[in-house]
Amino acid sequence: MSAKTRVHEKWQEVVTELNLDLREPVNFVDAKQVKRITGEEPRIIAKMDSQSDMPALFRDNGVFVLPINNHTYAIVRGRGYHSLESIVEPPSAFSSTFPFRPVAPSVGGGEMQFVDWAYNSGLLERFLRVDSLFLMVRGRKFSPPFSFRVGGSPTLHVDGVQVEIDGGFEGEHTFVALEAKVNRSEDFIVRQLYYPFRFWQETFRAKGATKEVRPIFFVYDSPSETYNFWEYRFQDPADYESIQLLRSSRYLLSWEPLNLRHLESIRPDFDTPRRQIVPQADDVSKIAEIPFLAWRETNTAAKVADYFGFDKRQSSYYSQAAEALGLVALERGRYELTDQGEEFVHKPSPARNEILCRMMLRLPVFNEALTTMLLDPKRTITKLELSSILRRAGITGTTVGRRTRTLLAWFEWMERTFGVVEVEATRVSLSRHQRRLDE
Numbered sequence: 001m002s003a004k005t006r007v008h009e010k011w012q013e014v015v016t017e018l019n020l021d022l023r024e025p026v027n028f029v030d031a032k033q034v035k036r037i038t039g040e041e042p043r044i045i046a047k048m049d050s051q052s053d054m055p056a057l058f059r060d061n062g063v064f065v066l067p068i069n070n071h072t073y074a075i076v077r078g079r080g081y082h083s084l085e086s087i088v089e090p091p092s093a094f095s096s097t098f099p100f101r102p103v104a105p106s107v108g109g110g111e112m113q114f115v116d117w118a119y120n121s122g123l124l125e126r127f128l129r130v131d132s133l134f135l136m137v138r139g140r141k142f143s144p145p146f147s148f149r150v151g152g153s154p155t156l157h158v159d160g161v162q163v164e165i166d167g168g169f170e171g172e173h174t175f176v177a178l179e180a181k182v183n184r185s186e187d188f189i190v191r192q193l194y195y196p197f198r199f200w201q202e203t204f205r206a207k208g209a210t211k212e213v214r215p216i217f218f219v220y221d222s223p224s225e226t227y228n229f230w231e232y233r234f235q236d237p238a239d240y241e242s243i244q245l246l247r248s249s250r251y252l253l254s255w256e257p258l259n260l261r262h263l264e265s266i267r268p269d270f271d272t273p274r275r276q277i278v279p280q281a282d283d284v285s286k287i288a289e290i291p292f293l294a295w296r297e298t299n300t301a302a303k304v305a306d307y308f309g310f311d312k313r314q315s316s317y318y319s320q321a322a323e324a325l326g327l328v329a330l331e332r333g334r335y336e337l338t339d340q341g342e343e344f345v346h347k348p349s350p351a352r353n354e355i356l357c358r359m360m361l362r363l364p365v366f367n368e369a370l371t372t373m374l375l376d377p378k379r380t381i382t383k384l385e386l387s388s389i390l391r392r393a394g395i396t397g398t399t400v401g402r403r404t405r406t407l408l409a410w411f412e413w414m415e416r417t418f419g420v421v422e423v424e425a426t427r428v429s430l431s432r433h434q435r436r437l438d439e
Contacts, residue, residue, distance in 0.1 A: 007045045008055035010038040015057065020075065022061040025153045027075040034073070043162075046073055050187050051081045066150075066191060067161045070142075078150035079241050083187045084217070084230065091226045091250040096121035096350055097258040099419035111180040112138075114220035115167045117253075118227055120417065122350040124178075127229045127249055128214065130171050132346050134292045135285075137168035144206065146198045151241040163195045166218075170211075170292075172346075175200050178216045184228070188217065193232060194240050201237065227251045257433045258418040263357065264374055268364040274324045275363050276393065280402050281321035282409035288356060290322035291341040299335045325359040353417050360410060365393050369407065373421075373430050380429040383408065 064080030167178040177196035193215040305315035327341040
């Protein structure tokens with residue numbers, strides 16, 4: 001017996017033992033009852049992302065399952081799924097300095113890899129026709145209370161339901177709630193867009209913010225290597241069934257490698273004391289979030305620590321790194337955007353990445369390491385040489401080892417973001433693509 005068949009039979013057992021009448025608009029089922037009857041985890045057998053996952057019993061009766069809170073499910077009569085519209089137009093070409101193929105063996109993958117590529121390349125901003133987005137959230141959250149109906153159903157009240165989002169991207173006037181898949185599916189359960197839509201709509205309303213929440217369905221199609229987007233709206237936010245397609249597009253991506261020679265003229269800044277330090281902040285993407293946090297007034301050490309789930313000391317490293325790069329300045333205990341930081345948060349993702357790279361090159365130790373390779377494109381910089389550069393800059397003791405790891409992590413960011421260097425455990429060199437540009 002297949003796993004899907006077993007799940008279908010389990011739901012038949014639930015309906016039979018609880019004597020549910022599936023002709024009713026709604027039947028409520030307690031998760032404990034489901035587990036007692038089936039011996040299965042309710043959240044697992046309630047996961048039916050497409051109509052093909054549904055028991056024939058549900059399809060034949062026109063019902064589907066929705067979580068209502070962390071211990072109750074509703075079996076609802078109505079249109080629970082939406083057929084994904086065909087995109088008949090040929091794919092549009094889109095080029096970016098962001099490398100779409102990993103230059104080193106990737107770890108993991110799946111939907112998140114392609115979401116990250118679509119975001120970091122600037123493709124998501126192109127499709128949405130917005131100037132600047134930043135990745136605010138992904139993963140599981142628990143919903144605030146909200147109410148809705150499914151067509152003509154009785155009102156359903158949701159509170160504390162686990163809502164998963166593959167990408168939540170915020171702009172000045174926009175919040176994008178993105179659901180991602182690899183390879184096309186015929187349809188999807190509307191809950192995957194509706195619950196995040198209502199989650200963030202209620203969240204912004206509670207904060208007194210007026211931002212448009214835009215639900216996006218994204219599919220990376222591996223046979224055609226295309227990035228496919230559908231933007232929807234809910235004509236009536238209180239009606240689950242009111243989903244409507246606004247527009248869709250598909251894209252073919254190409255890579256235009258960044259030529260580091262364009263950055264060769266950047267000179268290190270020896271005059272600004274903050275640029276002489278190399279804070280222990282290994283995750284460059286988190287450093288890049290600091291200006292956005294300041295822009296959203298998450299701008300004290302305590303607020304930044306709470307946002308990242310760090311202790312205050314670890315949080316200070318990332319704030320100091322953003323300060324060393326010139327993105328923020330500490331004013332009366334608060335991090336304020338500099339002019340460069342203001343420019344940074346209003347640029348699209350690819351431009352932000354290049355700005356970040358330019359600011360890194362203003363740091364003397366980073367500039368020396370990269371310039372050494374540019375002067376001799378076949379040269380490899382070892383971990384030991386990176387440590388020597390740091391010692392010449394006045395860094396001593398056990399701090400040298402930690403800061404060396406930070407420099408390697410920053411070069412790894414350059415590798416992922418531009419493909420211009422190659423990083424191994426103990427060395428850094430220019431990538432083959434970059435060496436070809438130098439020939």
